[in-house]
Amino acid sequence: MQQREVDIAIIGAGSAGLSAWHAARQHSDSVVLIEGGEYGTTCARVGCMPSKLLIAAAEAAHQAREAGGFGIRVSGVEVDGRAVMARVKEERDGFVGRVLTSMKRIPEADRLSGHARFADPHTLEVGGHTRVRVRTIIIATGSRPSWPGMFDAAGDRLVTNDDVFEWDDLPESVAVFGPGVIGLELGQALHRLGVRLRVFGVGGALGPFRDAKVREAADATFNEAFYVDPDAKVERIERDGEGVAITFIERDSGETLTERFDYLLAATGRRPNVDRLGLENAGLALDDKGVPRFNRFTLQCRGADDGPSHVFIAGDANQELPLLHEANSEGRIAGDNAGRFPEPRAGRRNVALSIVFTEPQMATVGEGHAELERRLGGCDCLATGEASFADQGRAVVMRQNRGLMRLYAEHGSGQFLGAELFGPRVEHMAHLLAWALEQRLGVGEMLAMPWYHPVLEEGLRGALRDLNANLQQGPAITERCMECGPGD
Ligand SMILES: Cc1cc2nc3c(=O)[nH]c(=O)nc-3n(C[C@H](O)[C@H](O)[C@H](O)COP(=O)(O)OP(=O)(O)OC[C@H]3O[C@@H](n4cnc5c(N)ncnc54)[C@H](O)[C@@H]3O)c2cc1C
Numbered sequence: 001m002q003q004r005e006v007d008i009a010i011i012g013a014g015s016a017g018l019s020a021w022h023a024a025r026q027h028s029d030s031v032v033l034i035e036g037g038e039y040g041t042t043c044a045r046v047g048c049m050p051s052k053l054l055i056a057a058a059e060a061a062h063q064a065r066e067a068g069g070f071g072i073r074v075s076g077v078e079v080d081g082r083a084v085m086a087r088v089k090e091e092r093d094g095f096v097g098r099v100l101t102s103m104k105r106i107p108e109a110d111r112l113s114g115h116a117r118f119a120d121p122h123t124l125e126v127g128g129h130t131r132v133r134v135r136t137i138i139i140a141t142g143s144r145p146s147w148p149g150m151f152d153a154a155g156d157r158l159v160t161n162d163d164v165f166e167w168d169d170l171p172e173s174v175a176v177f178g179p180g181v182i183g184l185e186l187g188q189a190l191h192r193l194g195v196r197l198r199v200f201g202v203g204g205a206l207g208p209f210r211d212a213k214v215r216e217a218a219d220a221t222f223n224e225a226f227y228v229d230p231d232a233k234v235e236r237i238e239r240d241g242e243g244v245a246i247t248f249i250e251r252d253s254g255e256t257l258t259e260r261f262d263y264l265l266a267a268t269g270r271r272p273n274v275d276r277l278g279l280e281n282a283g284l285a286l287d288d289k290g291v292p293r294f295n296r297f298t299l300q301c302r303g304a305d306d307g308p309s310h311v312f313i314a315g316d317a318n319q320e321l322p323l324l325h326e327a328n329s330e331g332r333i334a335g336d337n338a339g340r341f342p343e344p345r346a347g348r349r350n351v352a353l354s355i356v357f358t359e360p361q362m363a364t365v366g367e368g369h370a371e372l373e374r375r376l377g378g379c380d381c382l383a384t385g386e387a388s389f390a391d392q393g394r395a396v397v398m399r400q401n402r403g404l405m406r407l408y409a410e411h412g413s414g415q416f417l418g419a420e421l422f423g424p425r426v427e428h429m430a431h432l433l434a435w436a437l438e439q440r441l442g443v444g445e446m447l448a449m450p451w452y453h454p455v456l457e458e459g460l461r462g463a464l465r466d467l468n469a470n471l472q473q474g475p476a477i478t479e480r481c482m483e484c485g486p487g488d
């Protein structure tokens with residue numbers, strides 16, 4: 001076994017680990033980046049990028065089919081599954097390649113291949129070949145798909161996002177379990193690419209939404225195109241011939257059906273990769289799920305004695321906000337603080353922002369609706385405003401006039417607090433709202449900003465006006481604002 005002594009060790013060369021490496025190197029030349037799997041990051045290999053590539057292909061097919069609505073005749077739209085998957089893989093490989101190229105800037109001596117685990121609080125064993133003695137450690141080990149045991153009955157027909165982007169062709173049918181972020185993004189894309197689909201959930205959850213009205217709007221809209229039951233009654237899953245048979249009670253008919261699918265796609269959440277790290281030897285305080293307790297501003301873990309430890313945790317591994325931009329910023333903070341140890345600094349955390357690339361898109365900004373209700377609902381301090389996209393001018397023009405947005409603000413101060421958005425291209429409005437929240441703008445100040453015409457953002461202005469009226473800081477909306485331009 002080789003012995004090494006380094007100042008800072010980073011476990012995991014994903015997005016969090018890479019930004020941690022760059023930040024840590026500002027403080028020390030003695031930094032090692034340990035990777036137990038493939039280089040290239042989850043985001044580029046099996047996450048953000050290949051999923052958006054599949055969605056882009058699906059959008060192309062959808063637009064071709066929908067062109068008739070504009071009087072444009074497109075006949076015989078045909079999806080060539082092999083060509084679709086070939087492009088997904090080719091572009092995906094390009095993204096992975098760019099990550100690998102940028103990693104070449106990391107000196108070879110600073111990289112170590114192998115699975116790392118704690119032997120004691122200051123010693124990592126890597127791949128059974130190296131013992132690394134370290135001063136500070138950053139856990140940036142990411143997450144992996146998780147599913148309930150009953151899915152194992154699907155055998156080799158059980159797939160996750162890790163498998164989908166390796167397909168050479170599109171299957172005929174897929175049963176998606178989990179109408180969350182991954183399930184709806186991939187499910188809708190597969191449906192638009194001609195794959196027969198059913199989506200099964202539990203407990204009524206749908207996408208990232210906590211606001212029942214927005215969730216209901218999304219449920220109704222998706223169900224017009226493909227079957228989604230957010231509270232499914234699934235009785236049996238069985239491996240069957242070259243597929244998997246699912247027995248379930250159909251949502252509207254109440255009938256018990258057994259249907260066969262090529263694959264069961266498990267999109268039922270992800271678990272942090274902390275269970276195989278030997279954390280029992282790390283001297284850390286763990287929560288009830290076995291994840292180290294940590295401070296979200298310093299990313300510093302707590303020791304078993306409840307004091308600050310020499311270990312930091314960033315990215316999906318800490319399970320707080322498993323999103324790419326959060327992994328990057330957490331990695332940066334953790335890397336910086338590992339270098340500053342034992343005098344960490346509180347890093348700047350942005351307001352929460354999450355976007356789901358379905359169509360209509362889904363987005364949430366700021367504190368979730370449930371948290372706001374808990375914090376402010378009891379004292380009548382929470383005001384809500386809303387607007388539908390049904391008759392929003394630009395959305396009508398584009399034939400994308402579906403969706404609902406709900407915005408929240410604090411009574412008295414008029415401070416904007418957050419939003420749940422379901423509608424066309426709300427990725428952009430979600431950014432505007434996140435930026436407004438960062439600036440701590442009040443609803444009145446937001447309404448005083450420029451609004452072009454005719455744009456989708458005029459729909460957002462409608463929701464802000466409604467919110468302002470409900471805050472009793474402006475007139476109630478009794479009719480459309482004609483001076484704003486038609487269809488605002
Ligand atoms: C299908 C899908 C779509 C997504 N789409 C989006 C999106 O559109 N936008 C968005 O913001 N986010 C998206 N995400 C989430 C985003 O991909 C993750 O939040 C982000 O990639 C997490 O980065 P990370 O560095 O924490 O983990 P990773 O990139 O997974 O890196 C962790 C690394 O640690 C390594 N590792 C694990 N254990 C050990 C060990 N013991 N020793 C050594 N190495 C180890 C792993 O091999 C891995 O390389 C998506 C995720 C999925 C699955």
Ligand SMILES: NC(=O)c1ccc[n+]([C@@H]2O[C@H](COP(=O)([O-])OP(=O)(O)OC[C@H]3O[C@@H](n4cnc5c(N)ncnc54)[C@H](O)[C@@H]3O)[C@@H](O)[C@H]2O)c1
Pocket residue numbers: 148177178179180181182183185200201202203205206207267268269270321322323354355356357
């Ligand atoms: N656009 C994006 O930013 C994006 C895209 C994909 C993934 N991600 C990240 O990846 C994370 C994981 O995504 P995910 O979709 O796996 O998790 P998720 O938490 O969003 O959704 C999981 C869903 O599975 C359901 N579920 C749980 N057990 C089930 C069961 N037994 N049967 C049926 N349904 C069940 C849950 O109710 C939930 O709706 C996300 O939280 C997000 O942070 C982000």
